[in-house]
Amino acid sequence: MIQSATVHLFTDYKTARGILVLKPLSSQIASLVEQAIRDAQSDGTLPTFEIPSVEINPPKRPEQGDYATAIALQLAKPAQMNPLDIAAHISKRLPEKDYIATIEVAPPGFINFRLNEDWLRQQVETIIAEGDDLFKLELGAGKRAQVEFVSANPTGPLHVGRSRGAIVGDSMARILEAAGYDVEREYYFNNAGQQMINLGNSLRIRYLEALGKPVNVPSEDDKSFYQGEYLIDFAKDLIAEKGDSLVDEDWQPFKEYAEQRMFEWIKRTLARVNIHHDVFFNEDSLYTSGAVWDVLKALDERGYIYKAKEWEGASEEEKAKAERRKPATYFRSSKLGDDKDRVVVKADDSPTYTLPDIAYHVNKIERGFDVLVNVLGADHGTEYKVVAYGVNALGYDASKIHVIIVQMVRLLRKGQVIKMSTRAGDYDTLDDLIDEINQTNESNLIDPGTDVVRYLLLARSPDSHLDFDLDLAVTQSNENPVYYIQNAHVRCVGIFRQAEENNLNDEGADLSLLGDDELRFLRKALELGEQIEFAATTFAPHKIAFYAHELANTFHPIYENVRVLHSDVSEDAAKARLRFYRAAQITFKRVLALMGMRAPDKM
RNA sequence: GCCCCUGUAGCUCAGUGGAUAGAGCAACUGUCUUCUAAACAGUGGGUCGGGAGUUCGAAUCUCUCCAGGGGCGCCA
Numbered sequence: 004m005i006q007s008a009t010v011h012l013f014t015d016y017k018t019a020r021g022i023l024v025l026k027p028l029s030s031q032i033a034s035l036v037e038q039a040i041r042d043a044q045s046d047g048t049l050p051t052f053e054i055p056s057v058e059i060n061p062p063k064r065p066e067q068g069d070y071a072t073a074i075a076l077q078l079a080k081p082a083q084m085n086p087l088d089i090a091a092h093i094s095k096r097l098p099e100k101d102y103i104a105t106i107e108v109a110p111p112g113f114i115n116f117r118l119n120e121d122w123l124r125q126q127v128e129t130i131i132a133e134g135d136d137l138f139k140l141e142l143g144a145g146k147r148a149q150v151e152f153v154s155a156n157p158t159g160p161l162h163v164g165r166s167r168g169a170i171v172g173d174s175m176a177r178i179l180e181a182a183g184y185d186v187e188r189e190y191y192f193n194n195a196g197q198q199m200i201n202l203g204n205s206l207r208i209r210y211l212e213a214l215g216k217p218v219n220v221p222s223e224d225d226k227s228f229y230q231g232e233y234l235i236d237f238a239k240d241l242i243a244e245k246g247d248s249l250v251d252e253d254w255q256p257f258k259e260y261a262e263q264r265m266f267e268w269i270k271r272t273l274a275r276v277n278i279h280h281d282v283f284f285n286e287d288s289l290y291t292s293g294a295v296w297d298v299l300k301a302l303d304e305r306g307y308i309y310k311a312k313e314w315e316g317a318s319e320e321e322k323a324k325a326e327r328r329k330p331a332t333y334f335r336s337s338k339l340g341d342d343k344d345r346v347v348v349k350a351d352d353s354p355t356y357t358l359p360d361i362a363y364h365v366n367k368i369e370r371g372f373d374v375l376v377n378v379l380g381a382d383h384g385t386e387y388k389v390v391a392y393g394v395n396a397l398g399y400d401a402s403k404i405h406v407i408i409v410q411m412v413r414l415l416r417k418g419q420v421i422k423m424s425t426r427a428g429d430y431d432t433l434d435d436l437i438d439e440i441n442q443t444n445e446s447n448l449i450d451p452g453t454d455v456v457r458y459l460l461l462a463r464s465p466d467s468h469l470d471f472d473l474d475l476a477v478t479q480s481n482e483n484p485v486y487y488i489q490n491a492h493v494r495c496v497g498i499f500r501q502a503e504e505n506n507l508n509d510e511g512a513d514l515s516l517l518g519d520d521e522l523r524f525l526r527k528a529l530e531l532g533e534q535i536e537f538a539a540t541t542f543a544p545h546k547i548a549f550y551a552h553e554l555a556n557t558f559h560p561i562y563e564n565v566r567v568l569h570s571d572v573s574e575d576a577a578k579a580r581l582r583f584y585r586a587a588q589i590t591f592k593r594v595l596a597l598m599g600m601r602a603p604d605k606m
Numbered sequence: 607g608c609c610c611c612u613g614u615a616g617c618u619c620a621g622u623g624g625a626u627a628g629a630g631c632a633a634c635u636g637u638c639u640u641c642u643a644a645a646c647a648g649u650g651g652g653u654c655g656g657g658a659g660u661u662c663g664a665a666u667c668u669c670u671c672c673a674g675g676g677g678c679g680c681c682a
Contacts, residue, residue: 058622073624079662086662111662113625156682198682331680342608342678349680356682381676384610410611411676446644463619466611468675470618475631478644484630486644494642501641537622549620552629559645568641584641606644 026141027532028102029059032070032116039096040078048092052081059116061530068107068115069526075112086112123525124514130528130586137593138532142539143184143374149367150176152378153273153280154191157265158202159231161272164380166433167412167469170460170599172378173278174544175407177597182539184374188279191363193286194262202265203258205229207249209238210257214247237264272434276453277599286359294362295354298397299332299347302361307335307396308347334358339392360386361393368399375404376542381411405542409465416473436473443477446606452476454600458485461598462548484552485600491555491562492595492602495588498567500604502581505568512582513575520561521583527557528590535597551594558587 036057043049055077062071075090082089090108097106104119130137152172155165173188180186193199205228211218213235221228241249241260249256273279289295302308310330332348334357347358367375379387387406394401414421414431421431433456440452448454455476462484463469475483502508531550538546566572567580592602 058624060622062625063628064625067625071625076624076663109625111625193682196682346680351680353680355680360682381611383682384677386682388609408611413675467619468612472618475618483644487630490642490644494645498641505641541622545620549629552620556629560647562641563646566641570640606642 027138027536028118028529029070029533030536031100032059032103033057033072035097035100036072036074036093036114039093040074042096043092049078049082049084049089052078061526062113062115067109067113068105068117070116070118072114073112075108075114079112090114118526120522121515123522123529124517126525126529127514127517127583127586130589131582134589135593135596137589138181138535140182140532140536140539142182142536143179146184146373147187147371148176148179148184148374148376149187149189149370149372150179150376150378151189151191151367152176152376153269153278155269156192156196156198157194157262157269158198158229159265160233160432160434161269163414163431163433163436163471164412166276166436166456167460168378168380168409169273169278170276170457171407171409171465171544172376173276173599174457174461174547174597175376175378175542177599178535178538178544178547179374179376181535181597184539187281187372189282189284189367190280191284191286193359195287195290199258199262200254201227202229202261203254203256206234206237206241206257206261207252207254209234210241210249213238213242214250216250233268234261237261240264272432275437275450276433276457284363286363289359289362289366294366295359298358298362298365298393299354301397302334302347302393305396307338309333309335309344334389334393336389336392336396339396341389341392345389356386357389357393360390361397364390364394364401364404365397365399368394368403372403376407377404378407378409381408384408407465407542410468412460412469412471414471414473436471436476439473440476446603448601448603448606454489455483455485457599458488458548461545462552464543464545486606487559488551488555488591489595489600489603490606491558492588492591493604493606494558494562495584495591496604498581498584499588501568507568507574507577507581509578509581509585512578514579514582516576516579517583518565520565521580524557524561524583524587527554528586531590531594547594547597551598554590554594558591 033056036059037054040049040054040057044051055074057072057074059070059072061069075086075093078084078089079086087108087110090112094106094108094114097103102119102122103116105117107115107117109115133139150172152175153161153165153169155161161169176186176188208218208220208228212220223230237260241257299308310332312330329350331346331350333344334347335344337344345357346355348354364375377387387404387408391401391404394404414436437450437452437456440455441450444451459471459476460469531554534546534550538544565580565583567577567584572580588602595602
């Protein structure tokens with residue numbers, strides 16, 4: 004009964020590379036409805052008007068079917084007709100499809116679709132056939148996307164605040180991959196600025212201090228000194244390597260050493276949470292290539308550049324001060340809608356961050372990506388705005404750039420907020436956080452805290468401020484959604500482990516033996532396509548985290564009811580159920596992978 | 607003062623202009639000799655911050671007010 008079952012969802016959709024791709028049911032139904040409206044228009048039943056995009060969603064109540072649309076209600080005004088009549092006209096023109104059992108019109112004008120249950124049962128085979136590529140969509144097939152995220156300068160270890168953007172960015176990349184895009188992950192950094200010189204100087208001080216040389220260790224008030232203890236460790240390692248041979252050197256060799264160590268550390272931390280960048284883009288290359296000055300020249304040619312000593316709104320004192328200075332170079336962004344003009348070249352002829360940032364985004368666009376995603380922290384909120392003005396001013400299309408602004412993370416321990424600041428040294432690193440979760444976890448997983456961190460930092464709208472509750476993160480019970488989801492996968496694997504001992508397999512399973520419980524799960528599992536599509540097109544990776552929880556929430560009650568290895572379950576039923584759990588396992592594995600999490604076999 | 611984000615159940619949060627606003631946790635009551643109880647079943651819980659508007663229909667869109675967070679540098 005398993006033969007020929009895998010064709011239904013993806014018959015029409017193959018990419019150039021020959022990979023099978025699925026199309027979400029809601030999109031398929033939406034095209035049917037759209038066509039039906041067009042048909043009704045061309046035979047004169049409906050007047051001519053522009054058809055809005057047809058939204059198909061699973062309704063809240065099961066008696067309203069599996070999918071529903073309110074399109075007839077929306078068309079009431081342009082068509083100047085009763086919505087119920089419109090719905091009737093549309094549903095009459097909908098073609099028969101193997102996956103649809105019934106189409107009903109419900110007042111005040113909804114069209115409700117119910118899936119064919121035989122077809123639904125056969126999707127067990129589709130899911131198994133798709134495996135790790137389950138619901139790889141055609142949406143981005145043949146297109147390239149780039150996600151830029153983390154982009155922290157190597158001045159300190161990755162702290163929790165930055166980690167949110169890291170997790171969100173990588174999850175976004177995974178979702179775009181699932182949507183069919185060819186995805187590049189990029190990390191933009193600068194190792195040439197004042198911050199890095201400060202880092203070199205700070206390490207030099209720690210180095211001299213460790214050697215017992217007379218040196219003043221700056222206080223916490225000194226913003227140019229990095230207080231972090233890690234520099235004391237670096238200094239010791241440096242002495243072990245080079246002895247006291249560097250005592251007469253300036254900041255330079257110290258900067259190089261610190262940078263290299265710091266980057267290793269950041270990359271190691273990122274690798275721990277399953278994040279790997281394809282490209283590390285150094286801001287400095289925009290200077291050596293001349294791109295920065297090209298941008299300035301191009302802006303100037305378009306009349307967006309002027310020189311001035313002061314800015315509007317300066318106090319008398321500031322004006323007096325400015326009189327004695329050389330003029331700075333301004334970008335006339337206010338002409339494009341900005342609140343004020345921005346300095347792009349300082350009086351000392353060095354550019355501010357704005358100019359290379361514009362050059363960088365121009366560079367990204369010129370590399371030919373179809374979609375660019377930029378994950379930024381809330382403290383950089385205005386930055387992208389200025390960059391977009393600059394990119395547009397140069398005649399490029401800034402609308403290709405999608406910015407995800409992630410709001411702040413606060414770390415809570417026993418209800419108390421823990422302050423985080425890289426420079427002051429009282430930072431809380433992502434490594435520390437993971438280690439703390441690991442310490443209280445009794446599972447056999449390696450580094451279990453990484454999955455907890457990935458989920459908890461993802462499962463919130465980026466627009467929402469995030470309180471990371473450490474007390475919740477370390478609980479190993481149903482309070483913790485991470486284990487709730489992973490446990491669903493563990494339970495599936497457990498069945499197969501046991502089935503093997505009992506010499507039971509799922510070959511030749513008769514899927515018609517699957518009942519309502521299994522159907523409920525399959526309906527939810529088939530929503531994954533829509534979830535991926537929605538998360539990818541609205542740049543909202545947190546959707547997948549919520550969906551994962553809903554899927555587990557559908558699964559666990561079924562697991563209680565639908566037993567495989569009970570004595571009162573017939574062998575045929577057991578085979579069919581085993582086949583079903585194989586599909587369930589694949590679905591959970593896929594969803595966890597989309598979030599960069601592991602699908603453990605045991606916990 | 608200006609800009610951005612947030613305000614939904616006791617707590618933490620979902621919610622795409624549509625049908626009776628959802629989930630988890632917490633609280634209470636039950637369920638393991640059978641594939642992991644890190645689970646399941648059940649109960650209670652709401653002026654969707656306030657007000658006005660647009661709409662056949664608003665938690666969702668507009669305006670306004672209130673509260674919290676972030677940003678307003680010739681730092682990045």
